[in-house]
Amino acid sequence: MKRLKPLLLLFPLLAFVIIFFVIPVVLTVVIAFTDMDYSFVWNFVGFQNFRDISTDFIIPRVIANTFIYTFGTLGLFNLGTALLISLLTTSISDRWGNFFRTLWMLPRLTPSVVYGLLWLWMFDPTEYGLVNFIRGLFGLPPQDWLHSAPMWMVIFANGFIGASMGMLVFTAAIKSIPEDYYRAARIDGASWFMVVRRITLPLIKWHLLFVTAYQTLSLLASFEYILIITDGGPVYRTEVWALYTYHNAFSHFRFGYGAALSIILVIIGVVSALVYMKFFGFESLMEKPKVEVE
Amino acid sequence: MKLSFWQKNSEKIRNFVIILVLFLITSPILVGYVWLILRSFSEDLVNGFVPTKLTLKNWRFLWQEIKGYPNIWQTTLNTALLALGVMGIEVLITSLGGYALSRYDFPGRSSMMKFILALHAFPAISLMTAVFYLLWTLRLLDTLWGVILLKASLEVPWGTWIMKGFYDGIPWELEWAGLVDGYSRFEVWRKILLPLVKPGIAVTAIFAFLSGWSEFVFVNTFIFSQNLWTLSKYVKGFIGDYRFADYGLVTAVGLFYMIPTIIFFFFVSKHMIKLTIGGVKG
Numbered sequence: 018m019k020r021l022k023p024l025l026l027l028f029p030l031l032a033f034v035i036i037f038f039v040i041p042v043v044l045t046v047v048i049a050f051t052d053m054d055y056s057f058v059w060n061f062v063g064f065q066n067f068r069d070i071s072t073d074f075i076i077p078r079v080i081a082n083t084f085i086y087t088f089g090t091l092g093l094f095n096l097g098t099a100l101l102i103s104l105l106t107t108s109i110s111d112r113w114g115n116f117f118r119t120l121w122m123l124p125r126l127t128p129s130v131v132y133g134l135l136w137l138w139m140f141d142p143t144e145y146g147l148v149n150f151i152r153g154l155f156g157l158p159p160q161d162w163l164h165s166a167p168m169w170m171v172i173f174a175n176g177f178i179g180a181s182m183g184m185l186v187f188t189a190a191i192k193s194i195p196e197d198y199y200r201a202a203r204i205d206g207a208s209w210f211m212v213v214r215r216i217t218l219p220l221i222k223w224h225l226l227f228v229t230a231y232q233t234l235s236l237l238a239s240f241e242y243i244l245i246i247t248d249g250g251p252v253y254r255t256e257v258w259a260l261y262t263y264h265n266a267f268s269h270f271r272f273g274y275g276a277a278l279s280i281i282l283v284i285i286g287v288v289s290a291l292v293y294m295k296f297f298g299f300e301s302l303m304e305k306p307k308v309e310v311e
Numbered sequence: 312m313k314l315s316f317w318q319k320n321s322e323k324i325r326n327f328v329i330i331l332v333l334f335l336i337t338s339p340i341l342v343g344y345v346w347l348i349l350r351s352f353s354e355d356l357v358n359g360f361v362p363t364k365l366t367l368k369n370w371r372f373l374w375q376e377i378k379g380y381p382n383i384w385q386t387t388l389n390t391a392l393l394a395l396g397v398m399g400i401e402v403l404i405t406s407l408g409g410y411a412l413s414r415y416d417f418p419g420r421s422s423m424m425k426f427i428l429a430l431h432a433f434p435a436i437s438l439m440t441a442v443f444y445l446l447w448t449l450r451l452l453d454t455l456w457g458v459i460l461l462k463a464s465l466e467v468p469w470g471t472w473i474m475k476g477f478y479d480g481i482p483w484e485l486e487w488a489g490l491v492d493g494y495s496r497f498e499v500w501r502k503i504l505l506p507l508v509k510p511g512i513a514v515t516a517i518f519a520f521l522s523g524w525s526e527f528v529f530v531n532t533f534i535f536s537q538n539l540w541t542l543s544k545y546v547k548g549f550i551g552d553y554r555f556a557d558y559g560l561v562t563a564v565g566l567f568y569m570i571p572t573i574i575f576f577f578f579v580s581k582h583m584i585k586l587t588i589g590g591v592k593g
Binding site for chain 1 (some may be wrong): 330337346404423521525561572577
């Protein structure tokens, strides 16, 4: 009985996890070997879907897009901007620092469709849009950004959300570095850049690694803002792997093909999850509870 | 020794420059939301941000039927039901699960905790094809319940982790004292711990509420009937139909949809900053 009680308390959690995580993982693998459509008939076709993937002429385009989108957003924003903000906001008073960090949290909490609207307006093809309005100030004609730079629209929109996670992690890491190191460096006459390069960055390298791993995974699987802003267009120019999966499953109702496409994401997800479990042990968080009486 | 103006004020100038740079980097966010608010209350904006005439006309969707769209109050009610449903389930499950993980030692405890953390990193969105089939089998397709259960289950691992953190923060001596005084384990939880983890429950509840309130992809995919639409689908429709014709209307709907976000923003963001490796996705 004593052993059963905690499992009883965890039962609802486990039930939800099994129904909506474990079963779908298994289902994805099985459906990938069928040509299921909206009639939901199980018709096994072996490796046909995977052969189709290898001959699908849109796939190379999709792979290229996925790489540009994932690593562009990661480098420019989820790491780059995140690091810059956390370095800058920790160099000024906490009041100002918190002010900016709080502002950066706003996009993350905003409903995605409303946030998408803001970027649609900024890149609006007429002079109403922000970017074209600024161009107008310099006497330049408005540009149709959706056709000239759709990938940039997508990277910017995602980046301004993605940067906040790195920002939080890095800020906490930087704040935990002992002040003495900085004082010593200042006495030695080190410049700000030197301090960042020689002290801050080496000391937060695990956090940089963690954010890189975590965000690569979530960017690879994400498509919500692309769906809202460009819907993969114009003509597949912003169609990433996850969105292509979604379109095949829910626009063309090719569930079998969609599942086959998403298998690669599921595998990446499961493998990364296992790697996390192994390497990010969080041993201190796992310490045993103190109260144990019955 | 006489110091020049720059030397005397070097600290202040340094701070000023940093704040200026930060304003510059943050400006797209600031400008975007300012535009959203101004545009929704004005006839038109000229020279970037100057309203020509203030008006409530853009908010007409609140008292008029818009052709081809469901009633706004029905839609808002659906959105609230979805948000409250996710919130209720998540609070219930995480306040039990977090307690078990924080206070009981049982075989497999630490692997279960690692599993829960790893689940949070897992891109559940890649399972949508299978989930569609699952919901169809469970007769939950095109129902709010389907989306509520799905959304709640995706939020539950992280919520449990957060709640465990809040339980961990309570000194066990308090519980000890309760047990010595003859409370049962359940009474200790109910009468001593629950009141003390209220802040944790509040944070979990608000996060759950907001994530249910904002949900777009699942609603867009798993709900077809107009009378079950939530605001995300409504706003998405407006963006498609009226973006070029009437920015005023679209921004007003968008701002209306954002009201709970604005209300909870300052409360939650403070906690978000504290929770650091909160690991929200994006």
